[in-house]
Amino acid sequence: MDNKAKPVIELKHVSKVYPNGTVGLKDVDLTINHGEFVVVVGLSGAGKSTLLRAINRLHDITEGDILIDGESITNAKGKELRMLRRDIGMIFQSFNLVKRASVLRNVLTGRVAYYPTIKTTFNLFTKEDKQRAYEALQRVDMAEKVYNRADELSGGQQQRVSIARVLTQAPKIILADEPVASLDPKTSHKVLDDLKKINTELGMTVLVNLHSVELAKEFGTRIIGIRAGEIVFDGPVSETSDEQIREIYAGQAEVE
Amino acid sequence: MEKSHLDSLPKKPLRPTKIALTVIMLVGLVVSTIATGADFGMFFANFGEFTVLFKEMAHPDWSYAYYVVDPLIETIKMAVLGTVIGSAVAFPFALLISRNIVKNKFVTGIFRFILNIVRTIPDLLLGAIFVAIVGIGPVAGIISLAVFTFGMVGKLFYEAIETIDEGPIEALTAAGANKFQIIQFAVFPQIQTYFISYTMYAFEINVRASTVLGYIGAGGIGMFLQRSLSLYRYDQTGLIVLVIFVVVLLIDHISNISREALIK
Ligand SMILES: Nc1ncnc2c1ncn2[C@@H]1O[C@H](COP(=O)(O)OP(=O)(O)O)[C@@H](O)[C@H]1O
Ligand SMILES: [Mg+2]
Numbered sequence: 001m002d003n004k005a006k007p008v009i010e011l012k013h014v015s016k017v018y019p020n021g022t023v024g025l026k027d028v029d030l031t032i033n034h035g036e037f038v039v040v041v042g043l044s045g046a047g048k049s050t051l052l053r054a055i056n057r058l059h060d061i062t063e064g065d066i067l068i069d070g071e072s073i074t075n076a077k078g079k080e081l082r083m084l085r086r087d088i089g090m091i092f093q094s095f096n097l098v099k100r101a102s103v104l105r106n107v108l109t110g111r112v113a114y115y116p117t118i119k120t121t122f123n124l125f126t127k128e129d130k131q132r133a134y135e136a137l138q139r140v141d142m143a144e145k146v147y148n149r150a151d152e153l154s155g156g157q158q159q160r161v162s163i164a165r166v167l168t169q170a171p172k173i174i175l176a177d178e179p180v181a182s183l184d185p186k187t188s189h190k191v192l193d194d195l196k197k198i199n200t201e202l203g204m205t206v207l208v209n210l211h212s213v214e215l216a217k218e219f220g221t222r223i224i225g226i227r228a229g230e231i232v233f234d235g236p237v238s239e240t241s242d243e244q245i246r247e248i249y250a251g252q253a254e255v256e
Numbered sequence: 257m258e259k260s261h262l263d264s265l266p267k268k269p270l271r272p273t274k275i276a277l278t279v280i281m282l283v284g285l286v287v288s289t290i291a292t293g294a295d296f297g298m299f300f301a302n303f304g305e306f307t308v309l310f311k312e313m314a315h316p317d318w319s320y321a322y323y324v325v326d327p328l329i330e331t332i333k334m335a336v337l338g339t340v341i342g343s344a345v346a347f348p349f350a351l352l353i354s355r356n357i358v359k360n361k362f363v364t365g366i367f368r369f370i371l372n373i374v375r376t377i378p379d380l381l382l383g384a385i386f387v388a389i390v391g392i393g394p395v396a397g398i399i400s401l402a403v404f405t406f407g408m409v410g411k412l413f414y415e416a417i418e419t420i421d422e423g424p425i426e427a428l429t430a431a432g433a434n435k436f437q438i439i440q441f442a443v444f445p446q447i448q449t450y451f452i453s454y455t456m457y458a459f460e461i462n463v464r465a466s467t468v469l470g471y472i473g474a475g476g477i478g479m480f481l482q483r484s485l486s487l488y489r490y491d492q493t494g495l496i497v498l499v500i501f502v503v504v505l506l507i508d509h510i511s512n513i514s515r516e517a518l519i520k
Contacts, residue, residue, distance in 0.1 A: 086432035096423030109441045113432030
């Protein structure tokens with residue numbers, strides 16, 4: 001249990017103002033420890049995606065500092081930034097697979113940051129990595145589709161392939177930005193089950209944006225509420241009342 | 257049915273800019289006709305000569321066929337080489353001017369400007385320039401076609417690149433991939449069929465262009481076309497035109513079929 005108390009993501013006074021003046025994040029302080037399964041909830045436009053994209057620096061922040069396992073990503077450049085990103089997998093609402101490529105090839109792309117350019121240019125993925133990709137597909141029950149083209153799959157299947165891609169990347173952290181927003185309830189459960197298993201069995205830290213409170217309570221161990229770029233709630237699911245969650249959403253109406 | 261309170265569809269408003277443009281174009285046509293001294297009378301007066309030439313061309317010199325085989329092959333070789341070289345250079349260049357790949361507007365701006373300059377030069381002028389530089393022969397033709405292809409497919413390529421789904425780029429970036437890996441794994445799979453299709457399209461055009469290029473000394477069958485005309489051997493001209501016609505048609509057809517198969 002000792003290791004679990006070690007922070008893996010630390011945000012220190014993080015603010016983000018978009019070039020057009022919109023405030024994405026406002027003085028956010030947040031620490032997430034190894035092995036946590038954190039759910040971020042909040043209305044659409046509250047800043048959930050901005051938070052996740054700040055962590056792996058798909059977006060630059062305008063103030064503050066973000067540490068990944070103790071190392072600052074805020075000013076990292078080139079290879080240093082790529083190595084930090086390699087430790088942070090990401091899952092997207094729109095799956096972001098290469099539709100014309102095979103499932104296997106998509107899953108292998110999770111691995112490219114482990115290779116120098118020369119090797120990837122000639123497609124020199126090692127046998128071990130191909131096996132690793134196949135095992136990741138087995139973990140999400142997609143093994144039989146390994147040679148199908150990605151665009152032949154349903155939305156839920158595509159999202160599971162994208163989870164396999166992240167598994168192949170073998171990161172310490174997984175960021176999932178509304179991974180089930182475009183899926184039906186049954187498929188949503190399957191996808192979140194997969195993420196939960198990855199968290200408990202492989203020990204990867206998971207930070208997932210959800211806008212369904214029911215799912216948040218069912219899967220999360222810790223809930224973070226965000227409103228207008230600010231963290232307005234942070235606590236363990238077991239101690240969170242429905243009333244408190246309603247407040248995360250309700251306050252927004254007053255602000256706007 | 258009560259519909260009296262509904263307004264009827266109003267007339268489409270006249271667009272002043274449209275009218276102005278039409279007037280400007282008409283005036284421009286008249287002015288340029290006068291300025292260039294185009295003489296329609298002369299055109300019709302010489303019409304008789306045209307029919308004579310056409311009559312002779314209608315009886316091609318079949319025995320000449322043997323001599324046009326080599327220059328014909330040379331023409332096709334010129335087109336192939338020009339297309340391959342031009343497209344190969346155009347691909348990295350197109351990446352450099354795609355705003356979703358290179359975020360620096362200054363860089364994309366400069367290289368787009370260069371591409372646009374190249375595109376304004378007509379193929380015949382390119383031919384003339386390179387005949388002057390490297391001398392008469394197919395090398396001048398190949399370089400001209402390469403530059404011409406570069407301008408043509410460079411634009412088609414970057415427009416294709418700019419329409420791709422950016423999701424995979426985002427995914428690869430987030431996974432720690434570098435620029436080359438992003439291009440190889442997220443961009444290339446999405447555009448490769450367009451890439452091949454546009455290259456084949458360029459080849460079709462280049463086969464036609466290379467027949468004409470020879471006319472100004474850039475190698476291939478065009479040189480024979482020019483010779484037959486200057487010798488008033490319209491029967492030979494007739495044969496050459498016929499051969500070009502058949503070959504262009506054949507290549508267009510094959511290329512079309514394979515492009516359709518590719519897109520599927
Ligand atoms: N690229 C951008 N440029 C300007 N404003 C943005 C951009 N992306 C998001 N925003 C704004 O930032 C705020 C937070 O957005 P986001 O993080 O996407 O919210 P959420 O994911 O919670 O729905 C919103 O007001 C949104 O309009
Ligand atoms: Mg969002």
